[in-house]
Amino acid sequence: MGKTTGFMDYEREEAKERNPHTRVNDWKEYDAPFSDDVLRRQGARCMDCGTPFCQIGEEINGATTGCPIYNLIPEWNDLAYRGQWEEALKRLLKTNNFPEFTGRVCPAPCEGSCTLAISDPSVAIKSIERAIIDKGFANGWMTPRIPKRRTGKSVAVIGSGPAGLASADQLNQAGHTVTVYERADRAGGLLMYGIPNMKLEKDVVQRRIRLLGQEGVDFVLNTEAGKDITAEQLNNQHDAVILCTGAQKQRDLVIDGRDANGVHFAMDYLTASTKNVLSVDLAEDEFIDAKGKDVIVIGGGDTGADCIATALRHKCNSVVQFGKHPKLPMARTVRNEWPEYPNLFTIEYAHKEATAQFGEDPRNYSIQTKRFISDENGDLKELHTIEMEKVIDSEGKYVFHEIPGTEKVWPAQLVFIAIGFEGPEPEVLEQVGVKTANRKVKAKYGEFTTNVEKVFAAGDARRGQSLIVWAINEGREVARKVDHYLMGSTVLPSYLEL
Template identity: 85%
Template sequence: MGKTTGFMDYQREESKERNPRVRINDWKEYDAPFSDDVLSRQGARCMDCGTPFCQMGDEINGATTGCPIYNLIPEWNDLAYRGQWKEALKRLLKTNNFPEFTGRVCPAPCEGSCTVAISDPAVAIKSIERAIIDKGFENGWMTPRIPQKRTGQSVAIIGSGPAGLASADQLNQAGHTVTVYERADRAGGLLMYGIPNMKLEKDVVERRIRLLEQEGIDFVLNTEIGKDLSSEELKNQHDAVIFCTGAQKQRDLVIEGRGAKGIHFAMDYLTASTKKIVGTDLKKNEFIDAKGKDVIVIGGGDTGADCIATALRHDCNSVVQFGKHPQLPLARTKGNMWPEYPNVFTVDYAHKEATAKFGEDPRNYSIQTKRFISDDNGDLKELHTVEMEKVRDEDGKFVFYEIPGTEKVWPAQLVFIAIGFEGSEPELLQQAGVKTTNGTVEAKYGEFATNIEKVFAAGDARRGQSLIVWAINEGREVAYKVDHYLTGSTVLPSYLEV
């Protein structure tokens, strides 16, 4: 521990975001990196706890607590404080295949369980993580690691999101021949087309894909398994198959007027927008333009916030976000004690931008949409809502009741539905004969084997909609099991074996 009183000597400093009024005019990342001096001070705040809860990686009351990939956070915080960046990179890469992704888009549950956060703002773990990997690329330390020998066995991975990429990386380093199949024209899954450019610039994703290719991984793009190539053909061509297809079946809002033109799923909007930015050919009417329109986003999560930020950059006329739940408290409640993830009110990048442009936070809480209304041409013109009260019933469960007299009409020409996902798209899983429960593949965590011989599953396809760090966790763990399945032993590390 380099600075024994660092947590007392220094305050947390937030990353220097670009001016919201300026950044909504471009698609560059909104977050500006820390200087080395600031990084050193922030690293010095780490207490080097006897029990570092930041890296515990667990779930408490349904929320992730600590780091699911068990990053060696106190170690590389200390190295960052000392300016030993290359050593910090080595420690970071021991547990995390893609810190350039987690350092940008992970919600940082590690910071919520930081010991400093019991009474003060947490150590700026996420910013330090991003700085370490960015310095690794900038200084030429991130070079291809070519396996010295091959096992002669091959693995097919369906899906190139973080779980697929992590399993591919691990299995390639174990010496297997790895082929990743992706139905889109670019690899990366939701990293490429689901997360907007202002949170994760696409050259960061493509830089990693190029490195994986140089290390020997083959990416087969524009190929949808189940259509262009059957799952049975894939099994015949490879010694093992891993489903990392994600949880991309979007939850719909089936209410009166749903068929009006102008109502879209959030991911369709975000995907088409990114395709236009990176120059991908769009299908007819695929691009959704919010310019000059009144936009409403239904759903209070991160995907909804991304829709807000995207609509602002399209120069929408107005934007509002509906949330089902009440506004979160400003501080932890007695039922949300450390080290749980802090369920407290925050202002996301998109909300800052909307406030800067329109003068108020776009979020409206405890709102339920009742119906959509279209004009004579079938185009959406408005929607109707009612306010809701959230209370506990006699069994202790939360229920929602409509509040009479709170009905309201909202003008809207575009609505984006961002109320979550219901699991994997079922067609491929049904064709392959893979058993599912509630839309996710039946494969026990720690084993990852499906009911089909030599077929495995990991990531959101197995666990449902989750965080990027859980996807990396599962990608690494399924690689561990597949390597053992193919060779009878394994040289790969496992979080479960620590």
């Protein structure tokens, strides 16, 4: 695929980013698309692999390897190289309902397992994917696909994140009447309110929601299942129900002083900030302003990085990020060999911005927070930490030990806890009556059926906190099972049959 000698002729090029000094003054996406010439060169680098590991979609040692939605990557890389963009779009849409989302916010496990990445930088798969779908919208190729027939069957989808949207899209195209219930004032789930605008502009999300609506999907907003509409009502009004509520119960840090004013969950901060950007009316105490404050983010992942970038745009006085683990290596280790996802040191957009603003990388590694300290008014004024050592115990497992003498006091008026999610929020699950296991809905992958008749579950609610590509995978697969349940057979494709 691509040019036969392209991987030798051309080097990988990264997407052009706007100047970090200036982009913190707005909420627009921080990077810019490739030119057509660059895209063709990057597509040309795709090798004629015997086995395209970029497509394998497996989990190795607990991490995703390759593309879980099995994108036909070599095919559309070749078409991009040849400038056949509309054909590339057709190939892309065969497996991916929402390339405009994955092309912006997916961590691209496909690139980690690219065969070229054994010895050289991988093919710029994610950037090419984004370019293909953006050209599709820009050139008017993305038009409403109106189903030719309706089956008379009705399906309720609870939650409008990527799993819910993917299942709704597939079932609507199969001819069913689909209603998506969303408790927020806008559809999109974490795509709308969990990912800040500079990574995924909300016009991009709303554009897709409009298209789905034009195709026949009905969105009912400001409606929480189990509260505004009961499980009995859902059961009476629909022939099947799909739980795609996500894993939005945030993991807490239970230590002394947790109740101090100024300690918040990361997602509460990001949600309120995005609502403010979108000019949504907020309660007086809902918006969390980092202006002029010393900010500490606890958690070393993407959500923590998004908090950094958001605090910078709020003009914080300083920002620091704590990570539990040591700094990642610059090259793969024997415990992390290709084609596994590469656990390597990287500099994300937020870290570049903080470095430009304050002169140093905001990340601190192997840090454990011990306690929060408040002033006489209950407002956070500082937190105490200790450094940790990560070692392998006698059973070969990693454990952490505190290092005496490394205690430190950090000034802080705002802290954001970004240490992951425990699973779905339990209220709607209890209302519907589905069984859970390990804080997730009990439903076997490939079947997606729960213990409740005609109730299915998919996405993070079923598998736990995961990637957007797994959410799309599960949304498509559960749609196939629901279609078969309703009709006795199915017209929808399955990743499991690839």
